[in-house]
Amino acid sequence: MCGIVGYVGPDQAVPVIVEGLTQLEYRGYDSAGLGVLTARGPKIVRAVGRVRDLEAKLPKRLSSTIGIGHTRWATHGPATQANAHPHQSDDGRILLVHNGIIDNAAQLRARLVAEGIEFASDTDTEALAHLIARSQASTLEEQVLDALSQVSGTFAIAVVDSTQADRIVVARRGSPLVLGVGDHEMFVASDPAAIVRHTSSVVHLDDGECAVVTADSFRTFTAESSDTGKQPQTVDAEAIAAEIGEHASFMHKEMFEQPESLRRMLSGRLDHRFATVRLDGLGLDPRDLRSFKRVKAIGCGSAYYIGQLGASLIEDLARIPADAEPASEFRYRNPIIEPDTLYVAVSQSGETADTLFAVQEIQRKGGHVVGLVNVVGSSIARACGGGIYLHAGPEVSVASTKVLTHMGVGFAMLAVLLGRVRDLSHSDGARILAGLERIPDQVREILDREAEIGAVADVVADATSVFFIGRVRGYPVAREGAQKLKEISYLHAEAYPSSELKHGPLALISAEMPTVAIVPDDELVDRNIGALHEVSARQGPLVVVTHEAVEIDVEVARIDVPKNERELDPLLMTVPLQLLAHQVATRLGRDIDRPRNLAKSVTVE
DSSP: OOEEEEEESSSOHHHHHHHHHHHTGGGOOSEEEEEEEETTEEEEEEEESOHHHHHHHSOSOOOOSEEEEEEEOOSSSOSOTTTSSOEEOTTSOEEEEEESOBTTHHHHHHHHHHTTOOOSSSOSHHHHHHHHHHOOOSSHHHHHHHHHTTOOBOEEEEEEETTSTTOEEEEEEBSOOEEEEOSSOEEEESSGGGTTTTOSEEEEOOTTEEEEEOSSOEEEEETTOOBOOOOOEEOOHHHHHHOOTTOSSHHHHHHHTHHHHHHHHHTTTEETTTTEEOOGGGOOOHHHHHHOOEEEEEESTHHHHHHHHHHHHHHHHHOOOEEEEEHHHHGGGOOOOOTTEEEEEEESSSOOHHHHHHHHHHHHTTOEEEEEESSTTOHHHHHHSOEEEOOOOOOOSSSOSHHHHHHHHHHHHHHHHHHHTTTOOHHHHHHHHHHHHHHHHHHHHHHTTHHHHHHHHHHHHTOSEEEEEEOTTHHHHHHHHHHHHHHHHOOEEEEEEGGGGGGTGGGGOOTTOOEEEEEOSSTTHHHHHHHHHHHHTTTOOEEEEEOTTOOOOSOOEEEEOOOOOTTTHHHHHHHHHHHHHHHHHHHTTOOSSSOTTOOSSOOOO
């Protein structure tokens, strides 16, 4: 997730900006830059890599009391110095940093090129800098509003103007932005963590709100130019560092961030005109995509299970053979690497050692591997060179929730992209895109049922062992549900295909062992209900994750999930299992964010 820092005041701006960018490194990024207004005019310094790489490029003397800085997570265009922020207008006057995605950037770029503008980058952001510079409004804040009226998409921006060098103008829509109020100095940032060392007095901008800041004052207003009169609030530095808010755990917080984070992930990536998706980060054109005859996902733990779910999506939509394999086992079996197989390395941190070793094994044998990771600039992201960034934002809890859901959506988008260069029809592509757009709101519906799921958790919390079962699409969901429960509650849990119950596991069913069953409303619903009867006949307590239309004629504790397209239903069915695990672990008094023996990023083999 990109980071923004800005400063105006009596002190030197560069050290403040660099320090703030360093505080935002946890978000993940692939390049960094800053722009300041000096006595000789605007000065921009940018670097691919870490903030320390930016520091190494800074002139020894760069005197300025106003400037903006940025850490970039590549969306439009690769990680290059030209694509790093800040971006500059063609007349050199406007410097701008931007978090988010401008959905109509292609149309804006085409219009500006026709008007004679030469673009210096591949980014969507640069178009906005040119729009601001071309506005005929009299003040910088009015010019920014004029430009934003022509833009669709999400953004948090900070803008400076060499002809109005006493101010920074900021605006937000869909991406966070705060002001920091100091003693004759002002700060702007995408996260309070970047500025809390300088001031504990902050103003949180609301969606659709803008602000203009000078060294001695600030004003907040809307796009209609009406003042909103925001007042600073005092924040605690330690609380800002934790960022847990009112939630009982980071896991709880991160689960409830999913609707907005998923909306952000999808923004700008769905191409309704051609019923496909835009995944430019893969670096693959249609001819490349058609050349693959098989897809294999590799990952560890939850990333492996979501890889199984992704393989099912790819087979359903693209009709390409696909499967998943634990990365920890991959290189030890001397795998056969096929040149016409697309390998997908899945990792939250991008630093999982087993997965990185598998990537290196694939590349050593001439295979093509892309990444599905959350942390830009991570080892796996760099090793793969191409991939799909998840844009879930930072995830602190060891048990992955929102990143896991983002991985599932990432696989769904990949499946659509592969399908649309093959035999997936326009109407089916459009159907899946519409389903993807419904997911954020449907996740919100599930989260709103937390109390109901809490009541169901009582069925599980008193057990010492729990079965999870599912069939075909539901089996990876069952495996992930068992993973979540064992990770944070320390209850023994294991998953089986529903069809395998009679081949051994039924021997363990009793009144003391609950079974959590995944029963979507699909073509296998009758067979799944048959499995419920097998468990019920042996007095096994049942928790069923299902859809409202499914009629179940045995006694169960039921969790209904909103219905989407049958291919996407499994993604939604993982969410109540996150809540269920959290509720059980809470009842058992576990340390939910730091479960014993586990780490967030497994960087050793």
